[in-house]
Amino acid sequence: MDSLSGITAIACGEWFSVALKSDGTVWAWGDNNHGELGDGTTATRTTPVQVSGINLITNTMTTPTPTPTPVAKGAVSGVVNGADNLPLKGVTVTIQGETNNYSANMKTKKDGSFVFGDLDADTYVISARKRGYKNAKKTIPLEAGETEEVKIKMRK
Numbered sequence: 001m002d003s004l005s006g007i008t009a010i011a012c013g014e015w016f017s018v019a020l021k022s023d024g025t026v027w028a029w030g031d032n033n034h035g036e037l038g039d040g041t042t043a044t045r046t047t048p049v050q051v052s053g054i055n056l057i058t059n060t061m062t063t064p065t066p067t068p069t070p071v072a073k074g075a076v077s078g079v080v081n082g083a084d085n086l087p088l089k090g091v092t093v094t095i096q097g098e099t100n101n102y103s104a105n106m107k108t109k110k111d112g113s114f115v116f117g118d119l120d121a122d123t124y125v126i127s128a129r130k131r132g133y134k135n136a137k138k139t140i141p142l143e144a145g146e147t148e149e150v151k152i153k154m155r156k
Contacts, residue, residue, distance in 0.1 A: 004019055004021070004027060006021045006022040006023065007019050007020070007021060007022075008020050008021065008022050013030070013036065015030050015031035015036075016028060016029065016030030016031050016032065016036050016037060017029055017030055018051075019048065020056060022057075023055075023057060024055040024057025025050055025051075025054075025055055025056075026038070026050070026051040026054050026055075026056065027048040027049065027050055027051065028045070028048065028049060028051055029045045029046065029047060029048045029049065030044070030045065031044055032044050032045060037049060037051065038051035038052055038054070039051065039052055040052055071120070071121075071144055072144045072145025073117070073118045073119055073144075073145065074119045074120070074142045074143065074144065074145055074148070075115060075118075075119060075147045075148075076095060076115075076116045076119060076124060076126065076140055076142065076148050077113070077114065077115040077116070077147065077148075077149055077150070078093075078113070078114055078126070078149055078150030078151060078152060079108075079111070079112045079113050079114075079150075079151055079152070080093065080108050080112045080114070080136075080152045080153075080154060081112055081151070081152070081153050081154070082133070082153070082154055082155075082156075083153065083154070083155045083156065085153075086112075087108070087110070087111050087112025087113070088108060088112050088130060088154060089107075089108055089109065089110045089111075090107050090108060090130065091107065091108040091114075091128050091129070091130040091133075091154065092105055092106075092107055092128070092130065093105060093106055093107070093108060093114045093127070094126070094128075094129075095116045095119075095124050095125070095126050096124065096125045096127075097119075097120070097122040097123070097124055098122060098123045098124070098125065099122055099123070100120050100122045102119065102120065102122065102124075108128075119142055120144070121142055121143050121144040121146075122142060123139060123140070123142070124140050124141075124142055125137060125138075125139050125140075126138045126139075126140060126150055126152070128152045128154060132156060133154040133156055134156070135154075136152050136153065138150055138152060
């Protein structure tokens with residue numbers, strides 16, 4: 001195999017082998033079911049293939065560009081009840097971030113529930129309004145990835 005001339009070191013795994021050539025390139029062959037050979041495939045190789053992105057003489061290795069860690073999003077959910085503790089349907093619930101300019105609103109469901117998801121960390125003001133009832137307001141601090149549950153009571 002002329003592709004393996006100039007070998008300076010060799011190592012063997014259980015089902016694959018790796019060789020270092022004098023030019024610093026690394027070559028591998030054998031079982032590759034889990035990408036052991038480093039050629040970007042999972043094809044078994046009976047002849048040596050060069051390991052991608054590595055040269056031990058120049059001491060350089062291709063480093064993938066790191067993917068930024070996504071910031072965990074949070075949620076605020078809750079229920080709006082009347083003074084009698086029965087759920088109020090059709091209440092307009094508004095959420096407003098104090099620093100991130102996020103704003104949204106929705107109507108409560110039959111069970112008085114609401115959910116605002118995909119929220120960044122911030123302090124949010126939740127307000128509820130319905131004809132015939134006094135407006136209600138709550139302030140909720142929300143950390144990244146946190147879910148807060150809010151209970152709002154409205155009075156006539």
